[in-house]
Amino acid sequence: MLIPSIDLQGGQIVQLVQGERLAVATDDIDGWVRKFERFPKIQLIDLDAAKNAGDNRALVASICTRLPCRVGGGVRTVDRAAALLDGGALKVIAGSSLFRGGHPDLAFAQALTTRLGADRLIAAVDARDGQVVIDGWRTKLSITPVEAIRILEPFFGEFLFTNVNVEGLMQGIDRDAISAVRHATTRDVTAAGGVTSQEDIDWLSGIGVDAVAGMAIYTGRLELLPPKGGSHESSQR
Numbered sequence: 001m002l003i004p005s006i007d008l009q010g011g012q013i014v015q016l017v018q019g020e021r022l023a024v025a026t027d028d029i030d031g032w033v034r035k036f037e038r039f040p041k042i043q044l045i046d047l048d049a050a051k052n053a054g055d056n057r058a059l060v061a062s063i064c065t066r067l068p069c070r071v072g073g074g075v076r077t078v079d080r081a082a083a084l085l086d087g088g089a090l091k092v093i094a095g096s097s098l099f100r101g102g103h104p105d106l107a108f109a110q111a112l113t114t115r116l117g118a119d120r121l122i123a124a125v126d127a128r129d130g131q132v133v134i135d136g137w138r139t140k141l142s143i144t145p146v147e148a149i150r151i152l153e154p155f156f157g158e159f160l161f162t163n164v165n166v167e168g169l170m171q172g173i174d175r176d177a178i179s180a181v182r183h184a185t186t187r188d189v190t191a192a193g194g195v196t197s198q199e200d201i202d203w204l205s206g207i208g209v210d211a212v213a214g215m216a217i218y219t220g221r222l223e224l225l226p227p228k229g230g231s232h233e234s235s236q237r
Helices: 029-035 057-064 078-084 106-116 144-153 174-181 200-208
Strands: 002-009 012-017 023-024 040-045 071-072 089-093 121-128 133-135 158-163 188-192 209-213
Touching: 012 029, 029 057, 040 057, 057 071, 057 106, 071 121, 078 089, 078 106, 089 188, 106 121, 106 144, 121 144, 144 158, 144 174, 174 188, 200 209
Parallel strands: 002 040, 002 209, 040 071, 071 089, 089 121, 121 158, 158 188, 188 209
Antiparallel strands: 002 012, 012 023, 121 133
């Protein structure tokens, strides 16, 4: 399944190449929200909050009233995760905050799932050169995505795997890396980074992985084809 991505920075929808170079920026938030209305899942990320450089909370809340969103970016406390769910998010994505001292923070993971339930939580495991990266992809840890996912699996109903090496380049996905992640867990898996074509989406679907796309959508490289007959709730696996 294709999951469109909305990344917010400075009150705009943006797309960054490998999390650094700005490639797309638009103020037409209403226009894109309308284009995504038929999709059963939308990924909404507050990049400013993720980088601890302000936030887009009001905009996130507004979009969540209009679209079925899984929301991430700056989720550093259980209270913040709970507030996002109370504000209309279907699921919450936690990322960098799941790691402390170079390793998964099991106390925080346990606190999240105890209060909110694993089925409403997604663990974002981002990787560069085969190692987990955090803090806006600026800090590399000495742990692999597969190792991190196996440790965190008891606490989360889904994993979001982003391969930074191919993020925003529109050169296709890293199938080997995604396959390794898929085989590391029995939980649902969503993959981001490099999703460029319907062939990428179909291959991911074939191994039971949803596809997050951003750059290819906003540049017109990938045609928007919502799943047939899907609804907001029925599409949740």
